[in-house]
Amino acid sequence: MQSDKLRDRDIQLIIGNLLRYGVWTALAVAALGGLIYLFNHEQELVHYGNFVEKDVSIFALVEQTLKGAARVKGDDIILLGILLLFLTPILRILFSLIAFLLEKDFLYVGITALVIAIICFSVFFGFAH
Amino acid sequence: MTVLTFTLILLLGACCAGFVGSLTGLGGGVIIIPLLTVVLGVDIHYAIGAALVSVIATSSGSAAAYVREGITNMRLGMFLEIATTAGAVGGALLASVAPTSFIAVLFGFTLIFSALNSLRKKEEHNVKNSSPLALALKLPSTYPTPSGPIAYGTKNVVGGFSMMGLAGMLSGLLGIGSGAFKVIAMDNIMRIPFKVSTTTSNFMMGVTATASAVIYLQKGYIEPDICMPVVIGVLLGAMTGAKVLVRANPKKLRVFFAIIIIGLALNMIYNGAVGNI
Numbered sequence: 489m490q491s492d493k494l495r496d497r498d499i500q501l502i503i504g505n506l507l508r509y510g511v512w513t514a515l516a517v518a519a520l521g522g523l524i525y526l527f528n529h530e531q532e533l534v535h536y537g538n539f540v541e542k543d544v545s546i547f548a549l550v551e552q553t554l555k556g557a558a559r560v561k562g563d564d565i566i567l568l569g570i571l572l573l574f575l576t577p578i579l580r581i582l583f584s585l586i587a588f589l590l591e592k593d594f595l596y597v598g599i600t601a602l603v604i605a606i607i608c609f610s611v612f613f614g615f616a617h
Numbered sequence: 618m619t620v621l622t623f624t625l626i627l628l629l630g631a632c633c634a635g636f637v638g639s640l641t642g643l644g645g646g647v648i649i650i651p652l653l654t655v656v657l658g659v660d661i662h663y664a665i666g667a668a669l670v671s672v673i674a675t676s677s678g679s680a681a682a683y684v685r686e687g688i689t690n691m692r693l694g695m696f697l698e699i700a701t702t703a704g705a706v707g708g709a710l711l712a713s714v715a716p717t718s719f720i721a722v723l724f725g726f727t728l729i730f731s732a733l734n735s736l737r738k739k740e741e742h743n744v745k746n747s748s749p750l751a752l753a754l755k756l757p758s759t760y761p762t763p764s765g766p767i768a769y770g771t772k773n774v775v776g777g778f779s780m781m782g783l784a785g786m787l788s789g790l791l792g793i794g795s796g797a798f799k800v801i802a803m804d805n806i807m808r809i810p811f812k813v814s815t816t817t818s819n820f821m822m823g824v825t826a827t828a829s830a831v832i833y834l835q836k837g838y839i840e841p842d843i844c845m846p847v848v849i850g851v852l853l854g855a856m857t858g859a860k861v862l863v864r865a866n867p868k869k870l871r872v873f874f875a876i877i878i879i880g881l882a883l884n885m886i887y888n889g890a891v892g893n894i
Binding site: 496497499500501503504505507508510511514515518519521522525526529530531532533534536537538539540541542543544545546549563564566567569570573574576577578580581584593595596599600602603606607609610611613 | 657659674684702755829831
């Protein structure tokens with residue numbers, strides 16, 4: 489029982505740090521991209537009144553973003569930051585899965601796997617094939 | 618409006634939204650949406666995309682501290698995330714087919730409900746006996762206090778789970794954290810102590826929002842140039858708000874802000890109903 493408690497405490501610390509550093513890294517990247525974007529486009533006019541629906545798979549999107557970020561395009565660097573932000577809770581779940589496996593808590597291994605499956609579902613069915 | 622002016626106004630507005638959101642406990646995302654749509658004329662789809670991104674940032678940021686302190690019930694959070702993520706995926710898919718006026722009106726009513734709920738007096742629960750299902754799921758736990766850990770039980774798992782599904786759906790449909798509904802599910806239905814329910818709700822928001830954000834991303838709701846000032850502003854405002862909260866319990870301020878928020882919500886309902894949004 490005592491070692492169980494100790495392990496719970498370690499997991500809390502690791503997940504807490506993961507969330508914290510994940511958010512700060514993501515924000516730093518987004519802020520950098522924002523400055524570059526502002527520097528290049530400050531006098532352009534905004535036009536966000538009309539929504540243009542897109543239909544890009546996340547894999548194509550990640551590829552485009554990485555290519556754009558490599559060419560130091562401001563909006564792609566912001567998007568890279570946003571993608572890192574999305575990755576933080578996903579990493580948190582993957583870490584929980586490993587932690588529950590190590591604790592041999594198979595009920596919660598199943599529950600965590602189900603949540604991961606739902607997120608995967610939204611990745612694959614969020615765009616028209 | 619030029620990009621520079623737009624970004625600066627948005628940054629300032631997002632700071633205020635984050636500040637008011639943290640003082641009232643409503644969250645900054647829910648306040649930034651009327652600002653974007655009603656004041657700046659941004660399409661509601663971009664507004665909910667940006668709000669959802671700011672929800673992920675603020676909730677992960679503050680969840681980090683609570684998790685380290687051991688107040689968050691991670692098993693409870695994980696179990697209820699089944700309901701919230703499933704609801705969020707459904708909500709996000711619904712958002713892409715629902716007419717914008719419907720989204721605006723539903724948003725207005727949700728905002729009024731959350732604002733009124735934030736003024737309600739909270740009663741502290743601590744049940745000793747848990748239901749058999751709660752025991753089977755290992756949901757009862759303890760939370761630390763200055764005078765040692767306090768044990769708490771859990772009831773009505775099915776009811777709380779269903780309410781969480783609704784909270785997740787609203788989150789995916791409207792781009793909000795829907796903390797008010799999550800706390801109702803845990804507080805009023807499952808009878809979990811207030812401290813645990815608020816921190817666990819915060820902990821769950823990141824994962825719930827990510828489930829729908831992935832859909833938003835692929836459908837083009839997430840416009841980087843809008844998200845950047847919104848996320849940074851909301852986070853700065855929320856951090857300032859948290860500092861003020863520690864020093865004082867601004868009860869009068871909360872009533873004042875709740876009235877303003879209800880005004881914003883009525884404005885959105887009107888604009889949605891006449892088809893301006």
